[in-house]
Amino acid sequence: MxxxxxxxxxxxxxxxxxxxxxxxxxxxxxxxxxxxxxxxxxxxxxxxxxxxxxxxxxxxxxxxxxxxxxxxxxxxxxxxxxxxxxxxxxxxxxxxxxxxxxxxxxxxxxxxxxxxxxxxxxxxxxxxxxxxxxxxxxxxxxxSDMGDVKTRSPPVKPFWRSGELDVRLSRAMVNLSRPLEGGTFLDPFCGTGTLAVEAWLAWGGKVICMDLDKAMVHGSALNVRHVGAEALINRSNAAFMPLRDESVDSIATDPPYGRSTKLAGDSYSSLIELFLKESKRVLRSGGYAVYAGPTELRPYKYAVEQEFKVVSVLDQFVHSGLVRQIVVAKKPQ
The missing domain is CATH 3.30.2130.30 (VC0802-like)
Structure with a gap:
């Protein structure tokens, strides 16, 4: 015990x-x-x-x-x-x-x-x-041994944006995706690269970091090099991932939403639907996808629609204008 x-x-x-x-x-x-x-x-x-x-x-x-x-x-x-x-x-x-x-x-x-x-x-x-x-x-x-969290956090790291996930929550989301040691981890909305960095530090293996925004692709590369991590970083659309079927072991990501984005409810819905459809294709059978969104938009329902098994739904207060929902979903065997 x-x-x-x-x-x-x-x-x-x-x-x-x-x-x-x-x-x-x-x-x-x-x-x-x-x-x-x-x-x-x-x-x-x-x-x-x-x-x-x-x-x-x-x-x-x-x-x-x-x-x-x-x-x-x-x-x-x-x-x-x-x-x-x-x-x-x-x-x-x-x-x-x-x-x-x-x-x-x-x-x-x-x-x-x-x-x-x-x-x-x-x-x-x-x-x-x-x-x-x-x-x-x-x-x-x-x-637990998270190492030097301060070095990987704003304002010490070279590239960051207000509203990004902090290091500890990023590490937790990576862990919730149940990576395989030495396996392939994917963040298709990479942003400043925090989840990619934490995945590499905790689990090693192959880390893929994608974003459609050129500035984020450049900035995440700076942050990965800053801590001596390794990741494959490229500009790609999460709705059309340049990856083979079932080539990824785990996914954890923080899609754009909240005050810092211009996405309305319908835009978020379309984005998550396309992301999960592609995730289901590239994720191995039995693999996990972890993602976040505004609780009011019920992010978990999109995983259900794509026939993922919802393992857990975690609501987290961020500020008066946002309660974040973290969804842990498993692709059926």
């Missing part, structure tokens, strides 16, 4: 990303318990650990050693230490959106020294979480 410590940025997206990463690694995700910013689940341990360094909104994964009420936390820590047989330990306490049930020193004082001795230099880290009145005690196994 494993735990995941999740970002609080979105109520559902972090766990959906966790599930996608584990499935992309060839394992299954079985949810056992959901708490605020915590998920308890079953999966292949090695594959879960191997996948988590790619995550944007999953901070940490570890083994659950004990679980119960927050009132039982000293007893739960003692039980975990006895289970592991540690002689020394370093305790870390995280209280999520609630006042701490007790301070760290007070908690350590309630754990019998006859069981184990606390030490700041101990390599035996014991993680304790309190959320929604429950407590989880665990042993951390792996952490």
């Amino acid at each position: 494993l735990y995941a410590y999740l970002s609080g940025r979105h109520p559902r997206l972090p766990e959906e990303e966790l599930k996608a990463l584990i499935e992309a690694g060839g394992s299954t995700y079985r949810a056992l318990l959901r708490l605020d910013q915590l998920a308890v689940f079953d999966s292949d341990v090695d594959k879960a650990v191997a996948a988590i360094h790619r995550a944007a909104f999953v901070k940490e994964v570890g083994t659950v050693l004990a679980f119960g009420s927050s009132d039982e936390l000293p007893e739960l820590v003692t039980k975990a230490l006895e289970l592991r047989g540690y002689r020394t330990y370093r305790l870390e306490l995280t209280a999520i959106k609630v006042p701490p049930c007790c301070d760290l020193k007070g908690l350590i004082a309630k754990v019998p020294r006859s069981v184990a001795s606390p030490s700041l230099s101990s390599a035996n880290v014991v993680r304790t979480f309190v959320s929604e009145g429950a407590a989880i005690v665990g042993e951390p196994l792996a952490y």
